Amino acid sequence: MAIQKSTPAVDGVHAFKLPDVGEGLIEAELLTWYVKPGDEVKDGQMICEIETAKAVVELPCPYSGTVKELFAAEGETVEVGTVIITVDDGTGGSGGGTAEADTGAETEEREKPLVGYGEKAASTQRRPRRRPAATAPTPAAPAPRPASAPTPEPAAPAAPVRSEGRPLAKPPVRKLAKDLGIDLATVSPTGKDGIITRDDVHAAAEAVRAPEVVPEAAPAVETPVETDRSAREQRIPIKGVRKHTAAAMVNSAFTAPHVTEFLQVDVTRTMKAVARLRERPDFADVKVSPLLLVAKALLMAIRRHPGINSSWDEENQEIVVKNYVNLGIAAATERGLVVPNIKDAESQTLPELAASLKRLTETARAGKTGPADMSGGTITITNVGVFGVDAGTPIINPGEAAILAFGQIRDMPWVHKGELKIRKVTTLSLSFDHRLVDGELGSKVLRDIGTALEDPELTALAWG
Template identity: 60%
Template structure:
């Protein structure tokens, strides 16, 4: 299993496109896997015949573990030598793995081919002086599979857990893992940092002990879990990564959320005008496009909001490039792909990139690179009819803007109560690097731009 993006430690096999006995060629896609960020197709880097699929569909496999063995022409099976000296036998050939080549091992001399049989003699050992008697050709030898060493080079832990251990001063090599496949969890780190107190002695009642009746809940619990009243959904891939990232964000960054309700009637009119603009022909124009443009303008005026917190150096890192993330709900869970260098895009280009981003997310084809290195995020909860919310920061970012539903409401306009298109915006920010003044300025700036969009949002 190759590392398909940003140091991820595992992936789930979604679909196999080949089976044992199939012939494969260099570059042919053999399977689709889902990482914590996206679904990715894996090509095979060799020509040969599929010998074995080591894991079924639905299995979660650690990076570096074998997932497929391929017999290549250069590794064709040969007849075994009849007799060998009393020396350690040559190690079995290691399999070819997708994305990794053969596993690392001690240096060996490649055996020479002589006709239909080959005798491998370890380097430095005397070679036999007599030729072995000919034997019938043996049945093809199946490629041997050599698993990676059982003891990893370093303890298995996800990046957020490693950061937590670093913050708490915990040496991961001293932590006993309790997670699946020996992975260290956040709870393991917390236990190592502050061992749980000894439980108090159980208080015994003065009433004489009686044989307890069977727990009435035990049987129904098992029955319910297998029956129609309970559905258990394994949390894997994107959903598990999202859950862990949100927990890490919520408990590491002090969140503050501010709200503003804004009259977006002019923005909605501008959306209709842009849909008939020749420059926007073939592009999907939505209110989200103008919200994104408004946020980019506000960031240009208040660049300190486009920042991150460097815990190790205790520094605020202000980014000069804006990679605008758009939270997208997909069948596999919530993902946040981003538009790279969004601050440099014209409105038509921004509309095109936004449309491609949303389409790829819906199809589950977002590459891991599209979700890396985001700097600020928009989440559009209004598409679900929700008025507003308190969004949790995307890890590593300083701000996230939630856009609520746009509704026709009574509004005071030019001294009179009139029906107007109204929406509520919510801006969550990391209070370590964004104070109330900066957060308020950015939110008020976005609201002002959406109230009077023509003078600002159509420029550039």
């Protein structure tokens, strides 16, 4: 990955700004630093690992020298164009080599926008509202008191008055009191300036829970009081891959009119074919699974019905039929759902397709899928069967026309050759964009996939 060296050095100190490693991304989370201040680095050396909205990638340093300072902590989300590290190449003086000097001087060359990320307009900030200075009223001069008048007693200090009669408390404390069923008007404040604190509310709740004196004939009943629920909740920041996936799914669900069709298929012969393929020498180094034959069946169906492998061009009001298949495989990872795709899958032999599936899944599980591997997909398979699920209504990936869900394979009673037998059965679900695919086309595609799985060897011979 090439990094643009567009920022001039100040006294031999180079400031490296976070580049856009994807397509128009605006931020990334810094996962791990591989270097620390004082370390020697070389041009092209990997210095950190970041997670963008699309993938986890490593960043190479475009300079050689000594690491001077790190400007982002691990776990911090950094905007594209922000300085994350400075490197001293040893050619300059001792002063002025800071990120501020490199990015703030007006005499420097203005940095060019990074690839896929234009200049961002300067954000406007609201000017803080100026509060009028509190001025105490000038006390009136006391009227002269007759010599014979007795000296008045000092007045007792006035009791503090709550603003508009409403107890003083912060919003979280008010919510806590509401959850515990405590009336703030009955709580004695201990905070500064008469503000009710969380401890005050808990103390009031404890007083409520104290047993009351009741007649001997009636047993004491303790009223259950709900405790603070925030202590039993976990909050997970939405960022990185999960944030991108959520935005994409919402966009797809509310843009493309979804239709889902289901088909139960007898895959007994498919399972036998999988067992035979595993024994062949050309499949010795790859994992042969039913997913491989499902992918092959989908590719064969696309060849017979190209319209299922298309996209909607809103700007030009056109349907774009793709004569290539970049087959996406949905993969669940620790960082969320990713959908890398196999480029030109339609041109691969069955052993080559098996090898591609192996590389794709291993890379995804290791969290190393790059942005290029997840762009340009044309149709997707999601294998919900690995989770023990029979079927689902998957959401189409943006820019695609359809997605196929492959359910678990179960032993089920099935009528085979006129007799009731126990067979291997699965459920296929095909969701498609009804703007691009009508019911007839969607049904034909799903039917052909099912036919290919019912007898994969015969289908391969008949369809070529």
